[in-house]
Amino acid sequence: MQEKTERNVKFALAGESQARRKYKAFQEKAQEEDLTQVAKLFKAAEMGETIHSGYFLNKLDGVKGTKENLQAAVEGESYEAGNAYPAMIDDADEEGEADVKQYVGYVKTVEGEHANLFKEAMEDLGKNEETEYYVCGNCGHVHLNEAPEVCPVCGAPKSGFELVSL
Ligand SMILES: [Fe+2]
Ligand SMILES: [Fe+2]
Numbered sequence: 800m801q802e803k804t805e806r807n808v809k810f811a812l813a814g815e816s817q818a819r820r821k822y823k824a825f826q827e828k829a830q831e832e833d834l835t836q837v838a839k840l841f842k843a844a845e846m847g848e849t850i851h852s853g854y855f856l857n858k859l860d861g862v863k864g865t866k867e868n869l870q871a872a873v874e875g876e877s878y879e880a881g882n883a884y885p886a887m888i889d890d891a892d893e894e895g896e897a898d899v900k901q902y903v904g905y906v907k908t909v910e911g912e913h914a915n916l917f918k919e920a921m922e923d924l925g926k927n928e929e930t931e932y933y934v935c936g937n938c939g940h941v942h943l944n945e946a947p948e949v950c951p952v953c954g955a956p957k958s959g960f961e962l963v964s965l
Pocket of ligand 2: 935936937938939940950951952953954955
C-alpha cells in the first residue's frame with residue numbers, strides 16, 4: 800500500500816473499531832430507556848462499522864492463519880501487560896486517579912492471562928481439547944471449566960460470569 804493510504808487505513812481501523820464499541824454501548828442505553836427504534840438504529844450502525852473495520856483490518860494484512868494470529872495475539876497481549884498498562888498504572892498513581900489505577904491493574908492482569916492462554920493454545924494447536932471459558936463481566940478474567948465463587952482478579956461474584964459459546 801502507498802504511504803498516505805496506509806496511514807489513512809490504520810487511522811480508519813482505529814476509528815471504526817472505537818465507533819463500533821461506542822454504538823454497542825449506545826444501543827444498550829437506548830434499550831434501557833425503552834427507545835427500541837433508536838436501539839435498532841445503533842445496532843445497524845454498529846454492524847456497518849464492524850464490516851468497515853473488517854475491510855481495513857484485511858487491507859492491513861491483519862488476519863493470517865490461526866497459528867500466526869495466535870502469535871500476533873501473544874505479542875500484543877504481552878506488550879500490553881508488560882509495558883503499556885504498567886506505565887498507565889504509574890501515571891494514574893502519580894495523578895491520584897485511584898479508580899483508573901485499580902481497574903487498569905485488573906486489565907493488566909487479564910491481558911497477561913490472555914497472553915498465556917494464547918501461548919498454550921498455540922502449543923496445543925490441533926489438539927482441540929474441550930475447555931469451557933467463563934468470562935468475568937466486570938474485569939474480563941477468563942476462568943477455565945467453571946465459574947469461580949468470586950473472581951480472583953476483581954472480586955466480582957459468580958453470577959457476573961458468562962459462559963463463552965460460539
Ligand atoms: Fe487481551
Ligand atoms: Fe473479575
